[in-house]
Amino acid sequence: MPSLTAAQTNAMQELLRIAPVIDDLGRLFRRAGHDLFLVGGSVRDALLGQLGHDLDFTTSAMPDQTHALLKEFTPSTWDIGRDFGTIGAMKRADGNEWQIEVTTFRADIYRSESRKPEVNFGDTIDGDLVRRDFTVNAMAINVATREFVDPYGGLDDLADGVIRTPGTPEASFSDDPLRMMRAARFASRLGFTVAPEVVAAMKDMADRIQIVSAERIQAELTGLLLTDQPREGIDLLVRTGVADIILPELPALRLEVDEHAHHKDVYEHSLTVLEQAIELEKDRGHQPDIVNRLAALLHDIGKPPTRRFEGSKVTFHHHDVVGAKMATKRLKALTYPTAVVKAVAKLIDLHLRFHGYADGEWSDSAVRRYVRDAGDELERLHILTRADCTTRNQRKATKLRRAYEELEWRIDELAAQEEIKALRPHLDGTQIMEILGLGPGREVGEAYRFLLEHRTEHGPMEHDAAVELLKSWWAERRSD
Structure with a gap:
């Protein structure tokens, strides 16, 4: 200072x-x-x-x-x-x-x-x-x-680098409870310490944040997350109980044990993932991105409701799917734009997909499917997946990093060969209707999905071959 x-x-x-x-x-x-x-x-x-x-x-x-x-x-x-x-x-x-x-x-x-x-x-x-x-x-x-x-x-x-209120913090937070969240944002933005009496008032008055509109809370949360170092501000909201009201899924993570890193809980892991995602944003030349940061912070919120004990092992089966649904509900309640909600949910749903790759080499079709499922969120998925590696085991960390580098290289290679990022079936809907003599309807959609899956599994093919493939599929379908 x-x-x-x-x-x-x-x-x-x-x-x-x-x-x-x-x-x-x-x-x-x-x-x-x-x-x-x-x-x-x-x-x-x-x-x-x-x-x-x-x-x-x-x-x-x-x-x-x-x-x-x-x-x-x-x-x-x-x-x-x-x-x-x-x-x-x-x-x-x-x-x-x-x-x-x-x-x-x-x-x-x-x-x-x-x-x-x-x-x-x-x-x-x-x-x-x-x-x-x-x-x-x-x-x-x-x-x-x-x-x-x-x-x-x-x-x-x-x-002195201190966040303090002009009058008593109780009077200040009574006048405008959103100031409790602003204290967190300024602590992160400026790197300041929040005065003990301000922290104590936040704990005592956390419930009063409920009178503030969801739109104002969302704007303040976004401002906090888009700072360079949001950890301190987020942790302040959790420690004081404000997060219990505005984002209860986050403090719930403190009770869980991360099966990948037994030395820390899922809450600490999530803050670390957020920090690493921010660094990756910078390293990869991106501006601060609220979708990246929400996905990093919330990617494991499905773990508390899915925790199970199998002998001495803790499992969180399907926490990706459950977490995506939870994030959708919470972000909608916070009035985030639909595009942001969908993108964050998609990233959370896909954030475990890579781990199958690290265990063994994927086929080209698996790589194509990974890209197809990520769609426009592929670059963000790269950032989230890389940031999610927080193990202290350097050997394991190196293996995961190299595996993801190889996956990105293969994606780029296939993209150059096949335009994989714009993956489409060999024939479009109009061509399908002309070839099969159909009008618009469910059967055209089924044919389209069949051709898209074939393209994903086997790569591109010539037009005439695609026509024969479609006719063969249609004949088999009608004979069933």
Whole structure:
């Protein structure tokens, strides 16, 4: 973490960099008799030397007044957040495009029975800052005077790497229970320690997360998972009991013993798989991918309900199938997009398929089937399967790694020969109907599946041979 002096130097350098934008904006609001502050994450990031092109401000002006002033500042404005006091704008200056949000001083609260905050506008900067989630986000800079406003010790906490609330954590989490999840996200994103009193309040108030909408919980969980190091934040949610409510399948894994690695439980294994999947994402040139990360975290959630004892051995037969169904149900409840739900479920369902390959060489048809079943999720399946190898037995780990490298090589080789990634039967539905004299119906689908299976088992064939194969299959079928 930067020292106080380094943080202050960072902030001055960042303010000089954005001066062409904030100076004009500050003069505009001041002439109209309103205060304007750079606030929250923008100040925190400036202190860390990481301020981007998204700038957050708070003001004494009401939303209608803010909108009128921003229209003078730039022709590109929008008021989609007007009900929450926020007006947005885009400004081009010095070759950069700045995304700006200006929000009226807020004093929001949650009622005990409400799933949404009650929007109230405040009249002081200190009153606005005390309602913010954490001290490191409760700092502001007066745009006109450059006065640094830090009534709750955010600068010290930033230097110490501590997540703390401006007021009592109980009051903060009562106002907005989602802040418990934000504590986890910031712990992972910033690499900070969550203050003991914040952790204690999370444990005591975990049940209150139930009043927050599934959409907001999903957005916060996604933000946590897409950080570079989500383990600490996830573990915080599990330790405090918040995960028992939002993702109960995860803490359930702590009770299970992984049959592949008796030195750790399935919960720890799952966190390790997530970490390794993130590294593989980077190594293979991918951007952070919520599908990869959900699949890695949840790939073994089918183990608790499928655990059986067979003598001295613990088994989890069909935990892949059961886990895929459980993930589908949970992710739907969390309002994840259908495409994400289906992709995660498919990966969980297929994540054990490779282990048969490691035990012995697959035929070309088995490789084709692996690719066909993975479909568009093949690259993600590569990442999940590789990440799932967490054994400390170096000999076994080396064997598994080499086996999967060989499988990927064979897939590439067959793809070059046969266009395997676009695997289709030798004849399409129209051709099947013409050859057999059929109209659309179930029998055409059966013929299509027969030809696809033949293609998978035996590879490509000439058109005339495919026609004869289809006629022969049809004749045998009609004679049965």
